[in-house]
Amino acid sequence: MGCSDSSRDEESIRTVVGNGLKLGDSVEVIEEFLRGQGWPFDYDSSRNRYQSHCPPARVDGLVEKSDVAIWIYLDENKRLKEAVVERVQTGM
Numbered sequence: 385m386g387c388s389d390s391s392r393d394e395e396s397i398r399t400v401v402g403n404g405l406k407l408g409d410s411v412e413v414i415e416e417f418l419r420g421q422g423w424p425f426d427y428d429s430s431r432n433r434y435q436s437h438c439p440p441a442r443v444d445g446l447v448e449k450s451d452v453a454i455w456i457y458l459d460e461n462k463r464l465k466e467a468v469v470e471r472v473q474t475g476m
Contacts, residue, residue: 397438397452398469405456409464414456423454433457437472 404417411427418425418436425436434456453472459465 394452394469394471397454401454401456401467401469405464405467407464411458411462414464425454431457 400421404421405414409417414434415425418434423436423438425434427434434454436454436456438452438454451472453468453470455468455470456464457466457468
């Protein structure tokens, strides 16, 4: 899927994450899912979560000032505990 202009809204991304991952998924499943979507991601060990995002769109040659952030929290066994999808501001 990636982050095409038609699929980068918060609800579309939330649906993709909800359909692609389930509670208890392993880090291998999570990483495979994120790679398959073509979303850049990394692991934040201090927060025990993966973080990813859909980069801002270009509208009439200008870069949109927000993107969709994806945070995938893990439990103490490194299994999916919660996935949060939210539109965040990236500039002024």
